[in-house]
Amino acid sequence: xxxxxxxYRFLFRMAFVAVLGLGFLYIQPSKLAKNPPLYIAMNPEYxxxxxEQLVFELQGSDSLLKHPVYLLSDEQKQPLLYAADIITPVCxxxxxxxxxxxxxxxxxxxxxxxxVFQDNLLTKFDHEPFETKDYSKFHxxxxxKHSILERKNMADLFDQNVQATEKxxxxxxxxxxxxxxxKTEIKESVVEGAxxxxxxxxxxxxxxxxxxxVQHLLSLYSPTLAQAFLHSSYEDYQFFALKQLDATAxxxxxxxxxxxxxxxxxxxxxxxxxxxPKESWKTEQVALPFFQTFATTDINTRTLLLxxxxxxxxx
Amino acid sequence: xxxxHDRPVLGxxxxxxxxxxxxxxxxxxxxxxxxxxxxxxxxxxxxxQKDQEKRDQNVQRYKNIDxxxxxxxxxxxxxxxxxxxxxxxxxxxxxxxxxxxxxFVDATGDGWIGFWAGALYSYGRESVYKYGExxxxxxxxxxxxxxxxxxxxxxxxxxxxxAETPQSFPQxxxxxxxxxxHKATAGEWYWEFSRNDLHQIEDGEEIRDxxxxxxxxxxxxxxxxxxxxxxxLQWVSYLLGKRESRRLVGDxxxxxxxxxxxxQFPDSVVVEKREIDVHFxxxxxxxxxxxxxxxxxxYKTNRYYIPYRSLYSQNISNLFMAGRCFSCSHIGLGGPxxxxxxxxxxxxxxxxxxxxxxxxxYPRAIYETYLxxxxxxxxxxxxxxx
Numbered sequence: 001x002x003x004x005x006x007x008y009r010f011l012f013r014m015a016f017v018a019v020l021g022l023g024f025l026y027i028q029p030s031k032l033a034k035n036p037p038l039y040i041a042m043n044p045e046y047x048x049x050x051x052e053q054l055v056f057e058l059q060g061s062d063s064l065l066k067h068p069v070y071l072l073s074d075e076q077k078q079p080l081l082y083a084a085d086i087i088t089p090v091c092x093x094x095x096x097x098x099x100x101x102x103x104x105x106x107x108x109x110x111x112x113x114x115x116v117f118q119d120n121l122l123t124k125f126d127h128e129p130f131e132t133k134d135y136s137k138f139h140x141x142x143x144x145k146h147s148i149l150e151r152k153n154m155a156d157l158f159d160q161n162v163q164a165t166e167k168x169x170x171x172x173x174x175x176x177x178x179x180x181x182x183k184t185e186i187k188e189s190v191v192e193g194a195x196x197x198x199x200x201x202x203x204x205x206x207x208x209x210x211x212x213x214v215q216h217l218l219s220l221y222s223p224t225l226a227q228a229f230l231h232s233s234y235e236d237y238q239f240f241a242l243k244q245l246d247a248t249a250x251x252x253x254x255x256x257x258x259x260x261x262x263x264x265x266x267x268x269x270x271x272x273x274x275x276x277p278k279e280s281w282k283t284e285q286v287a288l289p290f291f292q293t294f295a296t297t298d299i300n301t302r303t304l305l306l307x308x309x310x311x312x313x314x315x
Numbered sequence: 316x317x318x319x320h321d322r323p324v325l326g327x328x329x330x331x332x333x334x335x336x337x338x339x340x341x342x343x344x345x346x347x348x349x350x351x352x353x354x355x356x357x358x359x360x361x362x363x364q365k366d367q368e369k370r371d372q373n374v375q376r377y378k379n380i381d382x383x384x385x386x387x388x389x390x391x392x393x394x395x396x397x398x399x400x401x402x403x404x405x406x407x408x409x410x411x412x413x414x415x416x417x418x419f420v421d422a423t424g425d426g427w428i429g430f431w432a433g434a435l436y437s438y439g440r441e442s443v444y445k446y447g448e449x450x451x452x453x454x455x456x457x458x459x460x461x462x463x464x465x466x467x468x469x470x471x472x473x474x475x476x477x478a479e480t481p482q483s484f485p486q487x488x489x490x491x492x493x494x495x496x497h498k499a500t501a502g503e504w505y506w507e508f509s510r511n512d513l514h515q516i517e518d519g520e521e522i523r524d525x526x527x528x529x530x531x532x533x534x535x536x537x538x539x540x541x542x543x544x545x546x547x548l549q550w551v552s553y554l555l556g557k558r559e560s561r562r563l564v565g566d567x568x569x570x571x572x573x574x575x576x577x578x579q580f581p582d583s584v585v586v587e588k589r590e591i592d593v594h595f596x597x598x599x600x601x602x603x604x605x606x607x608x609x610x611x612x613x614y615k616t617n618r619y620y621i622p623y624r625s626l627y628s629q630n631i632s633n634l635f636m637a638g639r640c641f642s643c644s645h646i647g648l649g650g651p652x653x654x655x656x657x658x659x660x661x662x663x664x665x666x667x668x669x670x671x672x673x674x675x676x677y678p679r680a681i682y683e684t685y686l687x688x689x690x691x692x693x694x695x696x697x698x699x700x701x
Contacts, residue, residue: 151590151613210452243454267455267599270511274461298602303512 035085035102039139040113042106045080049073052083055216060088060204067204069212078228079107079220082213086204090125090196091154097123099197103142103205107229108240109213111142111205124193134191141189141198142205148185149202230256239268247277254280258289266298273304281311317414318380319403321387322554324367325374326351327424327638329654331367333556334359334472335504339655342586343696344662348655350374358504359472359550386412388423391431397632397677398432418633418668418678422661425516426561426640434631435564438514439464440645448571448646453612456595458571458646466645467558467594468509468609469519471526473502473551475534481544487535493525494532497605500546502530507558507609509596515560523555529607558594558639558652565642566679567624574619574650582682583620584663584693587656590615591649614649621651623689626664627678635668635678637661666692 040046049072057066069084082105089096099122102115116122122130122138130138141147190198221244229241230253238260245253261272273290280286287308294305328335329352337352350373356362374380383403390402400415421428426436443449443458450457459465487494506529508522509515515522530551537543572578574591591614597604625642628634636642637660639652651657667681670689674680681689 146610151615207452214451239454243460265600266602270463270599271455271460274459274463298598299606300511300599303510 035115035117037102037104037113037115038135040104041143042081042104042112046072046104046113048075049080050075051077055082056212058084058204058209058212060086060200069209071216079217079225081106081112082109082216084209086201088200088204090200097127099200101201103201105205105209105213106234106236107213107217108236109210109217110145110236114139114142114201114205122194122197124191125196126193128193130191130194134194137191138194138198138201141191142202144189145206147189147202147206149189149199150206152186152199154196154199230260235264235268238264239271242268242271242275245275247275250275251277251280251286254286261290262293266300269297269301270304273301273308276308278308278311281308282313287312316380317416318374318382319386319388319401319414320382320384321406323384325370325382326367327654328556329353329363329366329370331363332554333552334363335470335556335654336360336363337655337658338653339587339589339651339657339659341655342659343584343693344659346696347662348658351658352655359474359502359552361474361550383412388427391419391428393432393631396433396630398428398634401428417675418635418671420635420637420661420664420668421563421628421640422636422638424557424560424639426563426636429563429628429631429634429636429640430561432631432634434628434634436561436640437564437644438561439466446568446570446572446644446647448644450571450614456599457593457612464511464514465595466509466515466560467648468507468596469515469522469526469555469557470504470507471502471523471530471552471555472504473506473530473534474549475500475546476549477545478547479545482547484535484538484547486539487532490528490532490535493528493605493607494536495605496536497529497533498537498540499530499533500537500543505594505609505611506530506607507594507596508607509594509609510606515557519555519557523553526555526607527551529605533605559645559648561640562643562645562648563634563636563640564629565625565627565636566629566682567622567642569621569625569641569643569647569651571614571644571646573621573647574614574616577617577619579620580622580624582623582686582690584623584626584690585621585651585656585659586618587621587651587659588616588618589650589653589656591646593646593649616650619650621660623663623667624682626660626667632677632679635664637664662696663693666696 037046052070052072054068055071056069058069059066065088067084067086069082071079072081072083073079083102085102086100088099090099100117100120101122103111104113106112122135124130226241226244229237232238242257250257257272261269291305294302322330322332324330324332327333329337335358336355341348351370353366354362374382385406386403387406388401388403392399398419400413401419402411402413404411419428429436440459440463441448442462443460448458506526508525513522534548538546571591593612594609595612596606597608597610598606626635626637628636638657639648641660667678667689670681670685671678674685676684
């Protein structure tokens with residue numbers, strides 16, 4: 001079932017190209033303006049968009065198309081979000097149909113929302129339109145960075161269908177099918193009847209795009225942006241800012257870093273404790289705010305706090 | 316050849332005692348590995364028993380393998396960086412045996428033989444800069460700027476079944492401190508525990524007890540919920556399935572870069588295509604999550620190769636390693652730590668040991684002097700004999 005031979009692959013490719021051609025004809029140039037998001041996790045940023053600028057192109061896997069990615073900025077030209085209009089084939093068993101959507105990412109390259117083309121709404125594989133709940137499920141799926149779809153190839157999904165009919169028994173008892181857990185997890189995470197659209201969209205919203213956005217952001221990372229990130233309420237922005245600080249800058253921004261330490265996740269706390277220059281533990285006003293969290297902080301952080309006690313002595 | 320094994324059955328994590336299914340490909344050793352691997356049953360399945368019987372019967376067939384079941388090695392002594400002997404004790408009758416041999420293979424997982432003998436080893440996550448193992452997608456969760464002690468955790472598998480009639484299960488106040496309010500009616504690989512103040516070897520018993528409390532407590536919590544009356548525990552392992560601890564250092568340290576570059580070596584003896592699969596504890600990202608649940612990060616790859624030089628110690632002349640204590644970085648371990656791949660290592664080491672015996676040399680000489688003969692021998696293994 002997983003595209004076994006050359007002839008099959010050839011037909012598949014031909015169908016693929018033919019549908020792409022239709023897709024191009026079908027889309028009117030005027031429709032390429034940004035579609036407002038249906039769902040967006042960063043609405044305050046979206047509301048402030050004043051301009052867009054083409055910054056790079058995204059090459060989807062297994063796709064002949066490149067998707068232009070735009071940087072969206074506010075009136076002061078400060079970057080807010082990235083977005084791309086996507087036209088991509090969704091194929092199953094050699095049959096393809098185009099999928100249209102606009103994807104939105106945060107400045108650190110994480111998916112935050114999507115919009116649809118009003119005259120090309122999302123459909124399931126049997127051409128049934130998405131229902132309201134399907135649109136929100138789609139967003140939920142795309143928000144999950146750890147989706148089980150990450151490690152799957154299209155071919156795996158074909159095999160899933162084959163195995164779905166198999167039951168395995170042992171000593172007379174029915175046990176889970178071989179990849180039962182995986183199948184259930186896939187089924188629960190995707191929009192019913194739209195597995196391939198979900199798969200295609202997830203792989204466009206994650207992966208290659210993250211690296212490219214971060215690379216681009218670094219090219220325009222200014223002191224203003226650095227401060228905005230450090231003082232942002234988004235933990236991933238804070239973390240990004242912390243990562244860019246060198247030891248001197250780390251010491252200079254200490255009050256803010258201590259704030260972040262109190263509110264962030266253990267991963268960020270551990271990063272701060274590891275990065276804080278050993279010398280600075282000798283200063284009481286540096287060390288004390290960290291040690292004061294001891295009673296309420298998580299055990300991994302406590303371990304690092306204890307390890308750092310030795311640097312707080314003058315010796 | 317003496318096979319010293321501290322359990323009553325062979326297979327380690329694949330055994331009927333721990334019940335992890337084997338993953339990975341056979342590489343050039345299908346003939347050998349088919350004798351000891353498992354079907355792809357769900358983790359924790361009683362089907363492990365079938366494969367256990369297959370494995371024990373197949374290994375016992377070999378007259379030149381002298382299996383010492385239930386003997387636990389507790390010391391290895393080296394003189395001039397050559398191991399002279401390994402001491403072992405029977406786990407129930409307490410008798411002791413001193414094993415003297417020209418060559419030793421450390422397949423203990425925890426790298427014990429190398430550790431006792433003074434072999435170089437590593438533990439924990441290297442700095443991302445040490446071997447250039449950055450993956451921006453996951454940053455610190457993948458590989459940290461500063462090295463640390465976070466390793467992948469150990470798991471205890473467990474299994475429930477639905478009975479025909481309601482089954483009682485007690486409330487477990489002693490498990491509450493770990494399970495808290497978590498409810499579960501099924502286990503899987505992600506029931507996994509690692510913490511930066513716990514050592515996967517030295518604190519193994521605490522880790523095991525922590526997981527047992529997590530399992531019994533979460534199941535007990537679930538049993539209080541309407542609809543779960545018929546659930547009953549079918550099986551809970553009493554042994555830890557470990558993923559990562561000491562890694563002995565060889566002439567080559569296998570890293571993320573070898574995978575990304577699909578590096579080929581003149582002494583490539585192990586091949587794998589499985590994604591790099593590195594775990595972290597969920598509570599690092601989300602503090603409220605129970606501390607006994609992990610997540611996996613997957614890096615998809617093409618085929619990658621492990622050279623023979625990662626399978627013998629850099630500083631102990633007569634020591635091979637096979638299994639998760641082979642020479643690799645934390646990230647390097649992520650892909651090949653599964654059991655068909657580590658099985659390939661065992662087979663590759665076996666053929667090298669035979670050549671060492673033939674020429675009366677130590678492992679490094681196989682790479683330096685007898686590589687052609689060694690690689691030809693392995694190449695011939697590709698043919699499956701009926």
